[in-house]
Amino acid sequence: xxxxxxxxxxxxxxxxxxxxxxxxxxxxxxxxxxxxxxxxxxxxxxxxxxxxxxxxxxxxxxxxxxxxxxxxxxxxxxxxxxxxxxxxxxxxxxxxxxxxxxxxxxxxxxxxxxxxxxxxxxxxxxxxxxxxxxxxxxxxxxxxxxxxxxxxxxxxxxxxxxxxxxxxxxxxxxxxxxxxxxxxxxxxxxxxxxxxxxxxxxxxxxxxxxxxxxxxxxxxxxxxxxxxxxxxxxxxxxxxxxxxxxxxxxxxxxxxxxxxxxxxxxxxxxx
Numbered sequence: 532x533x534x535x536x537x538x539x540x541x542x543x544x545x546x547x548x549x550x551x552x553x554x555x556x557x558x559x560x561x562x563x564x565x566x567x568x569x570x571x572x573x574x575x576x577x578x579x580x581x582x583x584x585x586x587x588x589x590x591x592x593x594x595x596x597x598x599x600x601x602x603x604x605x606x607x608x609x610x611x612x613x614x615x616x617x618x619x620x621x622x623x624x625x626x627x628x629x630x631x632x633x634x635x636x637x638x639x640x641x642x643x644x645x646x647x648x649x650x651x652x653x654x655x656x657x658x659x660x661x662x663x664x665x666x667x668x669x670x671x672x673x674x675x676x677x678x679x680x681x682x683x684x685x686x687x688x689x690x691x692x693x694x695x696x697x698x699x700x701x702x703x704x705x706x707x708x709x710x711x712x713x714x715x716x717x718x719x720x721x722x723x724x725x726x727x728x729x730x731x732x733x734x735x736x737x738x739x740x741x742x743x744x745x746x747x748x749x750x751x752x753x754x755x756x757x758x759x760x761x762x763x764x765x766x767x768x769x770x771x772x773x774x775x776x777x778x779x780x781x782x783x784x785x786x787x788x789x790x791x792x793x794x795x796x797x798x799x800x801x802x
Contacts (some may be wrong), residue, residue, distance in 0.1 A: 538680065544555055545567035566708045571638055571697045572631035579702035581611065581638055582726065590637040592616040592624070597633025600678040604747075611636075625694065638729050640691075644681065644710040652680025653800060656793065659715055659754045659764050661785055662674050664690035666756075668699020669786035675703035677793040688715045688755075723769070731760050731768035732792050734782065740795050746758040751792060756785045 571580050578601060580586050592614040593601060598613050602710050617622075621631050649655055661667055665748050674682055690696055697704045712718045714771070719729050727750040730743065752768060754760035765771065772790055783791070 549613045557783050559562040560584075564645045569638060569640065570694050572621075572629055572634050572635040572694050573698050573701075574601055574604075574632045574634055574698075575702045576697050576704075577601065577634050577636045579705040580638055580697075581605070581609070583641075583705040586639055587637065587639040588636055590614065590746070592621065592637075594618060594621075594633035601634055607713065629654075629694065630698065641705075641709070644708050647712070649681050649722070653749070654679050654681065654793070654797060655748070655750045656789070657683040657715060657719065657750055657752040658685070658689065658795055659752055659760050660685055660688040660758070661686055661753065662690060663756075665691055665694040665699045666713050666784070666786045668696045668701075670703070670753075671700040671703040671707050671709070671787045673790035673793060674787065675700075677708045677790070677797050679707060679793065680710040681710055683710045683712060683715070683718060683750075685713050685715050716767055719750065719752070719764070723767070724737055725796055728770065729768045730770045730772060730796065731765060732774065732788060733771045734773055736771040738772055738791050739775045740792055741799075743772045743799075745796060747769070747797040749796050749800055751796055753785060753792070 541678055549653055577591075580710075581588060582590075584593065586613050591609070591611045592615075594611045594616060602609055616635070618633060620631070621633065621635055625631050627636060654677075656670070656674050657755060658670065659666065661670070661684070663740075667684070671682060698757075726750045728746055730745065731751045731752045732740070732754070752760065752764060754764070774783065774791055776783070
C-alpha cells in the first residue's frame with residue numbers, strides 16, 4: 532500500500548511589523564477586568580482622564596490631527612508625550628466599533644474609594660447589580676450633571692471599568708467618584724448610620740417619588756432592569772418610591788429612570 536501521508540508544510544515567514552507587536556497589540560475580546568491596564572478613547576474622555584489627578588496615565592496614542600485638537604485643551608501642554616498612530620492602527624487596537632476620534636489613552640484603573648470618602652455628599656447613587664456598561668456609563672453622565680457625590684456599584688454583577696463604559700459616560704468616569712463594594716446591603720446600613728436617607732426606586736412602591744418625604748443627604752438606589760431591587764436592599768431602604776409615567780409605556784430603561792429620579796431628588800433636597 533502506498534503511504535498517502537504528506538510531510539507537514541513549512542510555516543510561512545512573517546514580516547516584522549513597524550513598532551513591534553507591543554505597540555498596537557489588540558485588546559482581548561472581553562473587556563479587561565479591574566486591576567489591569569485599560570484603554571480609554573475619544574477626545575473628551577481622554578482629556579478628562581489626563582486632567583484627573585487620581586488617574587495614572589501610561590501611554591497616549593493619537594493621530595496627528597487628533598493630537599492637535601487634544602493639545603488645544605491643555606494650556607500648559609499635555610502631561611504625557613504622545614505616540615503617533617494611524618486610524619487603522621487604533622481600529623485594530625480598540626476594535627472597529629470603538630468611536631475613538633483618533634486618540635487612545637492607556638491608564639491604570641482608579642483606586643477604590645471607601646465609605647468614609649463620601650462624607651460631605653448630599654446625594655449618592657447606588658446601583659444594585661446594574662450590569663450593562665452602556666447603561667452604567669449613561670448613569671454616570673447623568674449623575675455628573677445632577678451633582679451626585681459618588682456612585683456605588685457592586686463588585687459582582689456590575690461592569691468593570693472599561694473603554695466602553697468610559698465612552699458612554701462621556702468623561703464622567705473621571706469626574707464622579709465610583710465606589711465598588713462587596714456587599715451593598717452592609718454599605719447601605721453604614722450609610723444609614725452616617726445619616727443618609729436610603730431611597731429605593733421600585734415600580735411596585737406605594738407612592739410616587741415626587742410625593743415622598745425626602746431629606747438630605749440621600750442615597751438613591753436603583754435595581755437591575757427586569758429584576759429590580761433585591762429583597763435585602765428593599766428591606767434596608769427607608770423609603771420605597773416609584774416613577775409614574777403618564778404615557779402608554781409605563782416603564783423606562785434604567786438609565787432614563789435614573790436621570791428622572793435624580794432630578795426629583797435633587798430638587799427635593801435643595802429646594
